[in-house]
Amino acid sequence: MENIFEIRFSFEQYVKDNVILKFSNKQGGAYNVFSYHWQCFVWAAVVGFIHNERRPLQSPIADRPFSLNTMCNGGGEKDAEALLCMCIAKAGSLDIMKEPTKAIDLINEYANGGFYYIMKIMQDQPVTNDLEWVKQEIFGREVNL
DSSP states (O other), rough: OOOOTBBBBOHHHIIIIIIIIIHSSTTOOOOOSSSSHHHHHHHHHHHHHTOOOOOOOOOBBBBBBHHHHHHHHHOHHHHHHHHHHHHHHTTTTHHHOOOHHHHHHHHHHHHHHHOOOOOOHHHHSSOOOOOHHHHHHHHHHOOOO
């Protein structure tokens, strides 16, 4: 069986250009809202999970994907664990973990939905990389369960 921590996440080039590159640096560069692309991905995944926004990925897919191992090696162990917990919750069963590729695909779809949700908000509130705006999005969320 594949190791879930080694399977790479995917995201659309469109969301990379319109969200990831606006809010995060090139993998570990000078400070922005997020220091790593994976942190922005986790933010989008949480937004997607919370708002129940799930969206299949469309081509073209961006380069430089990362894995749960990348997150863990970059200090994101809790983020990786949270993604897996949300995945299990959305799947409704631990059985999703028996098929690691399906679990990663599910996380990818919720992250993609989250990216599109964020872009929709950005249409009304033009933002590039404003930490205060991100904090408002996080703390001012309306949760739709």
